[in-house]
Amino acid sequence: MDTIDTTKNVFDPERWGLPAKAVYSLGNTLREFWERFRHCFRTRTRDTSEYAYVYWRGQLTMEDTRNYANIERRVNGGDGQGLQHFMSDSPWIGQEVFQQIQREIKAHPALGTEGVLILDESADAKVGEHSVGAARQRNGRLGKVDLCQVATNLAFYHPPTGLWTLVDGELFISERWFTDKYAGLRQEVELPAERKFATKPQLGLQMIQRALQQGLPFTRVLCDDLYGRGRGFRAELDGEGLRYAAEVPENTQVYLKPPRVGVPRRRKARGRRPIRKRVLSQHKPREVRALAKSRQTCWERVQVRPTERGMLIADFAVRQVWTLTADKQVRAEWLVIRRDLDGRLTYVLLNDPPDTDPQVLIEASCHRYFVERTYQDAKSELGWDDFQARKYRAWEHHMALTAAALWFVASVKLEWQQTYERDPELAHQLELEVLPALSTANVRELLQAVLPLPQLTPDQARELVVTHLVHRARSTSSRLKQQQLEYQDSS
Numbered sequence: 029m030d031t032i033d034t035t036k037n038v039f040d041p042e043r044w045g046l047p048a049k050a051v052y053s054l055g056n057t058l059r060e061f062w063e064r065f066r067h068c069f070r071t072r073t074r075d076t077s078e079y080a081y082v083y084w085r086g087q088l089t090m091e092d093t094r095n096y097a098n099i100e101r102r103v104n105g106g107d108g109q110g111l112q113h114f115m116s117d118s119p120w121i122g123q124e125v126f127q128q129i130q131r132e133i134k135a136h137p138a139l140g141t142e143g144v145l146i147l148d149e150s151a152d153a154k155v156g157e158h159s160v161g162a163a164r165q166r167n168g169r170l171g172k173v174d175l176c177q178v179a180t181n182l183a184f185y186h187p188p189t190g191l192w193t194l195v196d197g198e199l200f201i202s203e204r205w206f207t208d209k210y211a212g213l214r215q216e217v218e219l220p221a222e223r224k225f226a227t228k229p230q231l232g233l234q235m236i237q238r239a240l241q242q243g244l245p246f247t248r249v250l251c252d253d254l255y256g257r258g259r260g261f262r263a264e265l266d267g268e269g270l271r272y273a274a275e276v277p278e279n280t281q282v283y284l285k286p287p288r289v290g291v292p293r294r295r296k297a298r299g300r301r302p303i304r305k306r307v308l309s310q311h312k313p314r315e316v317r318a319l320a321k322s323r324q325t326c327w328e329r330v331q332v333r334p335t336e337r338g339m340l341i342a343d344f345a346v347r348q349v350w351t352l353t354a355d356k357q358v359r360a361e362w363l364v365i366r367r368d369l370d371g372r373l374t375y376v377l378l379n380d381p382p383d384t385d386p387q388v389l390i391e392a393s394c395h396r397y398f399v400e401r402t403y404q405d406a407k408s409e410l411g412w413d414d415f416q417a418r419k420y421r422a423w424e425h426h427m428a429l430t431a432a433a434l435w436f437v438a439s440v441k442l443e444w445q446q447t448y449e450r451d452p453e454l455a456h457q458l459e460l461e462v463l464p465a466l467s468t469a470n471v472r473e474l475l476q477a478v479l480p481l482p483q484l485t486p487d488q489a490r491e492l493v494v495t496h497l498v499h500r501a502r503s504t505s506s507r508l509k510q511q512q513l514e515y516q517d518s519s
Contacts, residue, residue: 036451036453036457038454038457038458043450043451043454044450044451044454044463045444045445045448045449045450046444046448047448050444050447050448051474051477051478052478054440054471054474054475054478054479055475055478055479057440058081058084058085058088058436058475058479059081061084061436061439062077062080062081062084064128064132065077065080065125065128065432066080066081067124068080068120068121068124068125068128069114069118069120070120071118071119071120074118076110076113076114076118076120079110079111079114079115080114080429082099082100082103082104082111083099083111083114083115083429084429084432084433084436085099085103085479086098086099086100086102086103086411087099087410087411087429087430087433088410088433088436088437088471088472088475088479089103089472089475089476089479089480089481090102090103090411090481092411092414093414094411094414095108095414095416096108096111096112096115096417097111097112099111102481102482103481103482105482114425115417115421115422115425115426116417116419116421116422116425117419117421118421118425119421120425122424122425122427122428123238123428125428125429125431125432126195126196126197126238126428126431127242128432129193129194129195129431129432129435130195130196130239130242130243130244131242132435132439133184133193133195133244133245133435134242134243134244134245136439136442138186138188138189138442138446139186139189139191139245140245141245141247142186142187142188142247143184143185143186143244143245143246143247144184144185144186144187144246144247144248144249144250144392144395145182145183145184145195145236145239145244145246145248145249145250146182146183146184146185146249146250146251146395146396146398146399146402147180147181147182147232147235147236147249147250147251147255148180148181148183148251148252148396148399148403149168149178149179149180149181149200149228149254150168150169150178150179150181150403150407151165151166151167151168151169151170151174151176151177151178151179152169152176152177152179152412152413152415153167153169153170153174153175153176154175154176154177155175156175157175157213158213158216158217158418159177159217159416159417159418159423160177160199160201160217160219160418160419160420160423161177161178161199161200161201161202161205161420161423162175162176162177163175163176163202163204163205165178165200165202166178177199177423178199178200178228179197179198179199179200179427180197180198180199180200180228180231180232180235181194181196181197181198181399182194182195182196182197182232182235182236182239183195183398183399183402184244184246185395185398185399185402187391187395189442189445190465191438191441191442192398192399192401192402192438193402193431193434193435193438194402194406194430194431194434194435195239195244195431196235196238196239196431197235197427197428197431198231198234198235199420199423199424199427200228200231201219201223201225202225203225205219205225206224206225216418217418217419217420218419218420218421219420220420223420228254228255229254229255229258229260229261232251232255232261233261233264236249236265236268236270240268247271248270248271248272248273248392248395249265249270249271249272249273249274250272250273250274250392250395250396250399251272251273251274251275251396252275252396253274253275253276253277253375255274256272256274256275256276256376256377257276257277257280259351259352259353259354260353260354261274262274262361262377262379263353263354263357263359265379266359266379271378271379271380271392272377272378272379273364273376273377273378273389273392273393273395273396274376274377274378275374275375275376275396276316276375276376276377277375278315278316278317278320278373278375279315279316279317280315280316280351280375280377281313281314281315281316281351282313282314282316282319282349282350282351282361282363283311283313283314283349283350283351283352284311284314284347284349284350285311285350286350286358286360287307287308287309287311287313287350287352287358288307288308288309289305289306289307289308289352289356289357289358290305290306290308291304291305291306292306292308304356305355305356306356307352307356316363316365316375317373317375319345319347319363319365320345320365320367320373320375325345325347325365326345327343327344327345327367328343328344328345328346328386329341329342329343329344330342330343330344330390332394333394334461334462336464341369342366342367342368342369343366343367343368343369344364344365344366344367344390344393345364345365345367346362346363346364346365346386346389346390347362347363348360348361348362348363348382349361349362349363349377351377359379360382361377361378361379362377362378362379362380362384362389363375363376363377364376364378364389364390364393366393366394376393378392378393380392402434405434405437405468406430406431406434409468409469409472410430410433410434410468411430412426412430434468437468437471437472440471441465441466441471444466445465445466450463
């Protein structure tokens with residue numbers, strides 16, 4: 029039996045795969061990352077791509093209040109006007125940033141297989157309806173209907189490496205925004221004329237189609253019950269030849285045997301001949317929550333994954349079921365029921381082949397958790413929810429740049445994981461099976477050290493404050509003049 033040298037210092041950065049040379053070069057790594065993306069920000073008449081680098085530095089090194097004025101002031105010593113124009117008015121296209129992210133994932137040799145896409149939404153509360161897309165709608169973050177913006181997002185998760193990042197995103201804009209009542213507001217926020225109402229599942233399918241066209245390597249699509257409840261949505265994915273693991277509500281009906289479907293015979297000589305398909309067999313559907321309570325359901329306790337609070341454990345039941353599409357086609361699916369130790373139940377339908385190993389199904393049903401890690405990083409560490417601008421283009425740009433910042437952190441963690449090995453004795457010394465991975469907060473702390481925010485001299489601070497006051501004064505003066513004109517017109 030090998031002996032472990034317990035005298036080695038567990039606080040030695042080299043043993044944790046953090047050599048000084050990697051940390052000192054992290055600033056250059058960010059600059060090289062920006063160089064790969066800068067073509068996304070050039071327009072026909074101008075090259076303002078330097079502002080993307082400024083924005084990323086602000087997101088990755090500032091702690092709070094990451095708005096345009098603060099980012100440019102702290103990072104670049106400017107007054108925020110240039111960055112605001114770059115974010116709110118410059119015509120660069122956010123989708124090109126997402127395409128570059130997807131190209132880099134596709135080209136990475138470690139990410140070519142076993143990746144999954146996770147379709148989900150994220151809401152941010154708003155105080156008024158003047159921000160693009162803001163409306164009273166369900167805020168999943170708060171668990172209630174509230175005034176908020178809702179983004180429909182596509183995340184990429186790679187189980188073998190533990191990498192997660194955002195690869196696409198669309199702002200959900202409710203149907204009311206496309207009525208005549210909102211015509212003026214649509215013009216104010218510069219909502220593109222080609223943008224039409226689309227449901228969240230429709231937006232999700234558009235993003236998945238774009239990922240397919242881009243050649244993004246993934247083996248499955250995961251989603252929550254907002255998307256999974258739609259029989260048409262699951263059928264669309266199946267029609268594309270895509271595997272899915274879709275959560276469904278507890279009242280979803282399934283058959284335990286394949287039902288016989290057809291057009292019933294006319295029972296009487298008179299009357300109209302039936303033309304619609306119906307279930308002809310005597311099999312009755314059952315709600316999935318009833319199956320969870322059935323004594324015939326067999327449960328297996330599974331260690332889902334290690335967490336920093338210990339091993340996550342849950343009970344699982346797997347069985348094959350049959351469902352009906354909207355046009356009464358019979359489809360075989362797998363149902364995975366998960367029962368957490370606190371009694372919470374979740375239900376996932378998968379379209380894997382009949383001979384699939386149940387452990388594969390259980391594992392696939394658990395990956396959706398990592399979209400929450402993605403949101404946590406984006407919001408808590410990168411200021412995604414600091415966004416306050418009103419215009420559609422500003423939202424699109426902020427979304428794309430936040431996704432790119434997430435990808436930068438993910439790619440750094442992956443590169444260091446592959447390049448700088450950790451001392452295998454560390455886990456033994458700390459009595460762990462799996463050592464904690466680098467977090468987004470860890471990478472940010474290192475960046476803050478190698479790319480410190482510039483410290484203003486007193487004279488520079490005075491000039492900056494005066495510039496800010498002048499801009500505020502001019503803005504107030506402009507509003508007063510506009511009010512006076514409106515008053516004269518109305519009198």
